[in-house]
Amino acid sequence: MDRYAVIGYPVAHSKSPFIHAAFARQTGQKLSYEAVEIAPAALTETLQQMHAEPYAGLNVTLPHKVAVAALCEAVSERARLAGAVNTLVRTATGWSGDNTDGAGFVHDLQVNLGVAIAGKRVLLLGAGGAARGLIAPILAERPAELAVSNRNPWKPEELAEQFKALGPIVPRTHLSLKGDRYDLVINATSAGHANTMPRLPGQILAEGGVCYDLSYGASAEPFCAWARTQGAALQADGLGMLVEQAAAAFELWRGVRPHTAPVLAALRTPEPCGSGITHRLPPKPVHPNRIGQD
Numbered sequence: 001m002d003r004y005a006v007i008g009y010p011v012a013h014s015k016s017p018f019i020h021a022a023f024a025r026q027t028g029q030k031l032s033y034e035a036v037e038i039a040p041a042a043l044t045e046t047l048q049q050m051h052a053e054p055y056a057g058l059n060v061t062l063p064h065k066v067a068v069a070a071l072c073e074a075v076s077e078r079a080r081l082a083g084a085v086n087t088l089v090r091t092a093t094g095w096s097g098d099n100t101d102g103a104g105f106v107h108d109l110q111v112n113l114g115v116a117i118a119g120k121r122v123l124l125l126g127a128g129g130a131a132r133g134l135i136a137p138i139l140a141e142r143p144a145e146l147a148v149s150n151r152n153p154w155k156p157e158e159l160a161e162q163f164k165a166l167g168p169i170v171p172r173t174h175l176s177l178k179g180d181r182y183d184l185v186i187n188a189t190s191a192g193h194a195n196t197m198p199r200l201p202g203q204i205l206a207e208g209g210v211c212y213d214l215s216y217g218a219s220a221e222p223f224c225a226w227a228r229t230q231g232a233a234l235q236a237d238g239l240g241m242l243v244e245q246a247a248a249a250f251e252l253w254r255g256v257r258p259h260t261a262p263v264l265a266a267l268r269t270p271e272p273c274g275s276g277i278t279h280r281l282p283p284k285p286v287h288p289n290r291i292g293q294d
Contacts, residue, residue: 007058009063076099084133128188153171203230205230
């Protein structure tokens with residue numbers, strides 16, 4: 001039976017064991033999946049141990065996505081562009097890294113929520129690792145404009161230079177957005193984890209516009225509250241993205257794409273944004289969850 005896990009620090013809160021258990025039951029796959037907490041100082045040694053045991057694949061969550069990329073023997077082009085890895089596939093001699101976050105976001109937005117990117121004015125708040133993972137997939141959908149805004153003016157300019165071969169990026173600061181209007185505003189900052197919201201000037205969402213936060217649960221509430229003041233036609237948190245990126249990782253590992261709708265429905269209450277989580281994982285320690293056996 002192949003072994004899989006999500007690694008992070010902390011990681012007991014992760015919904016990945018529930019999601020992948022549901023995927024395995026749905027597709028008839030026999031595998032085990034667990035949550036493994038790894039302190040940053042122990043990351044290199046533990047990855048070597050998990051390769052030897054062996055684990056067939058790993059999901060990677062905070063704070064390891066950037067560090068893991070440097071430990072891979074190879075990374076995909078989308079992982080290279082993102083500068084981060086969220087999925088590891090075991091090879092004979094090490095780990096191959098990929099990043100399914102951007103694909104998960106685009107699938108959730110366009111397929112699950114029915115919001116097209118093509119021809120839209122898109123504003124991406126934040127210029128860190130989460131934002132980097134979305135830029136290439138967004139540009140591939142041909143928006144009318146992609147603006148990247150950050151408190152630090154240099155970071156968006158660096159991203160505009162780095163991704164210029166894929167399409168134009170308009171670098172902005174939050175305060176310089178005054179007077180602009182966007183059809184889609186994406187929050188890729190971590191402000192919500194501190195129960196705050198980036199300081200933005202006045203009305204920047206266009207009529208009928210959509211707001212999407214990469215965070216979910218309580219961390220999405222500040223941005224969702226702001227979206228309501230903007231009159232958003234649709235506001236969504238990142239729970240759908242979480243499930244979709246997991247499905248993409250599952251397909252890399254097992255060669256089959258699971259259906260995500262029933263899994264997302266099991267995680268979410270009818271509320272479209274905010275704390276819609278109905279499943280609670282057990283507290284630490286987290287033991288392997290054997291799937292596909294009686």
